[in-house]
Amino acid sequence: MCNLLNIEKDPIRVLITGAAGNIGYAIAPMIARGMMLGPDQPMILHLLDIEPASSSLEAVKMELQDSAFPLLKGVIATTDVVEACKDVNIAIMIGGFPRIAGMERKDVMSKNVVIYKAQASALERYASEDCKVLVVANPANTNALILKEFAPSIPEENITCLTRLDHNRALAQLADKLSVPVSSVKNVIIWGNHSSTQYPDTNHATVSTKSGDRPVKELVTDHNWLKSEFITEVQQRGAAILRARKQSSALSAASAACDHIRDWFLGSPKGTWVSMGVCSDGSYGIPPDLVYSFPVICEKGSWKIVQGLNIDAFSREKMDDSARELAEEKELAYSCLNA
Amino acid sequence: MAKEPVRVLVTGAAGQIGYALVPMIARGIMLGADQPVILHMLDIPPAAEALNGVKMELIDAAFPLLKGVVATTDAVEGCTGVNVAVMVGGFPRKEGMERKDVMSKNVSIYKSQAAALEKHAAPNCKVLVVANPANTNALILKEFAPSIPEKNISCLTRLDHNRALGQISERLSVPVSDVKNVIIWGNHSSSQYPDVNHAKVQTTSGEKPVRELVKDDAWLDGEFISTVQQRGAAIIKARKLSSALSAASSACDHIRDWVLGTPEGTFVSMGVYSDGSYNVPSGLIYSFPVTCRNGEWSIVQGLPIDEVSRKKMDLTAEELKEEKDLAYSCLS
Numbered sequence: 001m002c003n004l005l006n007i008e009k010d011p012i013r014v015l016i017t018g019a020a021g022n023i024g025y026a027i028a029p030m031i032a033r034g035m036m037l038g039p040d041q042p043m044i045l046h047l048l049d050i051e052p053a054s055s056s057l058e059a060v061k062m063e064l065q066d067s068a069f070p071l072l073k074g075v076i077a078t079t080d081v082v083e084a085c086k087d088v089n090i091a092i093m094i095g096g097f098p099r100i101a102g103m104e105r106k107d108v109m110s111k112n113v114v115i116y117k118a119q120a121s122a123l124e125r126y127a128s129e130d131c132k133v134l135v136v137a138n139p140a141n142t143n144a145l146i147l148k149e150f151a152p153s154i155p156e157e158n159i160t161c162l163t164r165l166d167h168n169r170a171l172a173q174l175a176d177k178l179s180v181p182v183s184s185v186k187n188v189i190i191w192g193n194h195s196s197t198q199y200p201d202t203n204h205a206t207v208s209t210k211s212g213d214r215p216v217k218e219l220v221t222d223h224n225w226l227k228s229e230f231i232t233e234v235q236q237r238g239a240a241i242l243r244a245r246k247q248s249s250a251l252s253a254a255s256a257a258c259d260h261i262r263d264w265f266l267g268s269p270k271g272t273w274v275s276m277g278v279c280s281d282g283s284y285g286i287p288p289d290l291v292y293s294f295p296v297i298c299e300k301g302s303w304k305i306v307q308g309l310n311i312d313a314f315s316r317e318k319m320d321d322s323a324r325e326l327a328e329e330k331e332l333a334y335s336c337l338n339a
Numbered sequence: 340m341a342k343e344p345v346r347v348l349v350t351g352a353a354g355q356i357g358y359a360l361v362p363m364i365a366r367g368i369m370l371g372a373d374q375p376v377i378l379h380m381l382d383i384p385p386a387a388e389a390l391n392g393v394k395m396e397l398i399d400a401a402f403p404l405l406k407g408v409v410a411t412t413d414a415v416e417g418c419t420g421v422n423v424a425v426m427v428g429g430f431p432r433k434e435g436m437e438r439k440d441v442m443s444k445n446v447s448i449y450k451s452q453a454a455a456l457e458k459h460a461a462p463n464c465k466v467l468v469v470a471n472p473a474n475t476n477a478l479i480l481k482e483f484a485p486s487i488p489e490k491n492i493s494c495l496t497r498l499d500h501n502r503a504l505g506q507i508s509e510r511l512s513v514p515v516s517d518v519k520n521v522i523i524w525g526n527h528s529s530s531q532y533p534d535v536n537h538a539k540v541q542t543t544s545g546e547k548p549v550r551e552l553v554k555d556d557a558w559l560d561g562e563f564i565s566t567v568q569q570r571g572a573a574i575i576k577a578r579k580l581s582s583a584l585s586a587a588s589s590a591c592d593h594i595r596d597w598v599l600g601t602p603e604g605t606f607v608s609m610g611v612y613s614d615g616s617y618n619v620p621s622g623l624i625y626s627f628p629v630t631c632r633n634g635e636w637s638i639v640q641g642l643p644i645d646e647v648s649r650k651k652m653d654l655t656a657e658e659l660k661e662e663k664d665l666a667y668s669c670l671s
Contacts, residue, residue: 026358026359026362028584029359029363033368035366039372056579058577060578060584062570062574062577063582063584063585064585065502065505065509066498066502066582067501067584067585067589068508068515068592070515072515073514168400169399169401172398172399181403181406182401182403183403244391244392244395245388245392245393250358251358251400252396252399252400255400256400
């Protein structure tokens with residue numbers, strides 16, 4: 001790779017919160033190798049975590065240095081949210097309060113909305129103006145919503161949550177069913193909440209074959225499977241991983257986060273759409289003021305909801321169910337904040 | 340026209356180095372962005388469920404280059420047809436264990452892995468041993484897989500090499516990609532010798548020797564060396580777990596440069612079967628400076644070795660000789 005003038009791009013600053021945890025440990029080397037921003041885009045990593053994790057956090061920084069990544073131009077490892085947020089162009093919010101056995105949903109929500117309200121202020125004040133935000137920590141959609149509400153000067157189109165993991169899981173299930181490479185399946189949609197009410201929709205998905213792109217519905221003759229088992233498989237995959245590994249998904253979550261940002265940043269491939277949790281604008285009858293997963297295409301650093309897709313009655317119900325759950329979460333979140 | 344997939348085996352795949360390594364391989368970091376791969380992941384039966392969890396996650400990641408995943412506790416299935424074998428699996432040292440005990444457990448493992456690889460791997464399979472004691476595990480593997488060309492068996496010292504580059508780059512406040520040609524001589528242990536005598540830094544006025552720019556021989560001959568030697572322990576102290584991220588990344592670098600070639604003018608460190616170069620006893624797996632081309636490594640010859648270096652290189656060779664004796668006594 002020879003550039004006579006050797007002009008390198010300016011580094012982009014990427015913040016990872018909860019960086020000392022498992023997803024952080026998986027994602028940091030992926031970013032440093034160019035999987036998130038492309039093979040010619042240098043970066044500076046900002047790693048943020050809480051004080052009890054400061055020793056582990058320092059160790060992550062040491063290992064990143066020890067890896068001699070050519071694209072990694074600096075690492076800031078800190079427990080100071082201001083230092084962490086300063087001038088960042090991308091923020092991956094992995095940090096959050098995990099659900100511990102015995103905790104009520106209200107308690108988890110309560111802890112997390114407080115965190116995301118505080119993070120919102122810090123990002124709004126210190127991040128770069130164009131900062132793109134991806135919320136990973138659960139409850140992802142509602143954490144993102146809180147972040148948006150309390151960082152009003154961050155353009156709402158710059159605040160998203162991760163449903164790409166579910167999207168990729170759906171592609172993989174279809175690929176497995178059809179015994180085709182996963183790269184030949186596209187345009188599944190994950191609608192709604194990154195929770196068990198998400199709706200993995202195959203109505204517009206296609207498979208690339210020798211005779212061109214064919215609808216998944218045509219190739220998978222078992223439509224019952226598509227409307228039941230397939231959906232539950234994708235919805236509950238997180239729990240399945242947890243059972244097998246005794247830990248939640250880190251590798252695949254990290255990889256999906258890279259895909260989410262990469263497509264947002266560099267554009268989604270032509271003819272392909274991806275799923276992103278974004279601020280609803282009322283499209284498809286989804287109430288605005290929710291962070292809801294939609295099918296989007298990405299171009300020139302912006303995402304746009306794919307419009308005009310036919311929604312059948314089955315889909316309508318599922319999409320509305322998930323929207324209802326999100327409205328409830330929103331109410332719960334606000335009640336926690338006002339308590 | 341897509342390339343034929345390459346089969347890559349990772350042993351100990353359910354562990355933390357495996358977990359860091361497999362997504363890197365699946366993204367093309369090890370073999371290039373256009374090289375499809377089929378991953379073979381091998382671990383022991385107690386780890387079978389966790390191993391399956393890793394397989395599930397690899398599938399969930401929808402990697403375009405990943406054309407298949409074989410997750411197994413059967414060494415034969417694990418080794419069949421593999422073109423690259425990264426041996427991460429081994430018996431970890433537990434508190435209270437004597438060095439002899441660790442050695443004993445590991446030499447049995449590597450003796451049997453040797454047999455499986457020899458019988459079932461693809462011809463010309465390239466082997467990288469990561470599990471400690473890396474050099475001696477690799478030696479045992481070589482000894483008990485006589486039909487695997489000895490040049491195809493290596494151990495990882497690229498982690499130490501990268502750590503050394505990292506330390507220099509921090510010291511000089513230069514990008515790490517501007518530093519090159521450190522050498523790690525010897526054993527992947529605290530007797531390794533990180534040698535900067537031939538290391539260079541890219542500057543605006545061309546390449547300059549590291550010694551010239553650092554201007555602190557005491558540091559280069561003292562603290563720098565012990566920092567690199569003991570970095571593994573420092574990571575364990577901070578993380579309460581050993582290095583996985585950086586070990587995995589370095590394993591990718593080791594294989595990538597071996598298969599795709601080192602950049603012009605750059606050498607890297609690999610633990611390879613000694614041919615007596617630099618008066619290092621033959622019959623040991625010893626880390627040397629190498630260049631790689633056409634899928635083969637060759638030791639960089641003709642580098643002047645000063646007295647200080649000579650002593651350190653001999654010390655680590657001594658240690659490797661002792662490990663070899665201990666290994667053989669365990670096997671007998």
